[in-house]
Amino acid sequence: MKVSENKRDGTYDNEVDLVEIVSGGLINKLSSPFDEVEAVRKGFPVNRIKRLESIMRWDRKAFAKFIRTTPKTLERYARDNKHLSPQVSENTLDVARLMNLGIAYFESVERWNLWLNTPHVQFNNSAPVSVLDSASGRALIKRIVLGLEYGFVA
Template identity: 30%
Template sequence: MKHSKSNRYQEQEQTLLIVSEPPTAAYVAGSGYFEFIQLSRSGIIKKALLNLSRQLSFTLSEIAHVLHISERTLQRYADDAKLSADTSERAILLSQLYQRGTEVFGDLENFKEWMRTPLPAFNYQHPISLLDTTFGFQLIQDELGRIEHGLFA
């Protein structure tokens, strides 16, 4: 049983991992979305979330705010505990956003810096401050598309 938990964590860690390489065409075309749906429904493990948080340089308070969960509640979960479907879905969205940003900016560090810079496109707010709503996620995704195609707002 211990081996099973370890494998499940490794799969989730890979799913939430931000890498510089673009995903494969089949993955982008939609086959990966069923994996994300299943992972959201079954819940990600807290340890995978904490690794994502470290990779993105989010404090526990920041990640809790994005996930709509109190920092204290997040602290109470055991490392191998599964998070709720809603919390898991938001963590996956966050991972996907940073993956996309890494693709557009060519480097995770450049994208992380951009996310913490007040920008005119976001009414001089830091993009990271918009991550508490799905509308904020979409606004950032849209801006990444404009940047990728050389259309600046």
């Protein structure tokens, strides 16, 4: 899935893959699962987080929660020019993949974010974003979105 990169005027036109963005180009469509494992073990460049936050229009606090870290940790890593830990990198990869899927289905970041923030019965009348911080929650969101593609109602 590709999304369009934010231009200065707030519109999008250049096709970019969120997984490729967060991995700093270490992972792309041609990457093998072993390439992915190695990239996650090395840790993703922390500066890539800002690009994903910008494209998704998420604030740092929310995104840090989604990937199971804190804004202060991200700031410290950026200041010290460190890479994300393997666990946080894996969470970031998982979130980026889910974002690719959601944006592909809803056809825009705005509609995807609207759906993520709207309470649904499948999420116990909570918004899907409320479970984005866990692997099980992301799997549930993915299952629901894939169901929507096949005509199920959300």
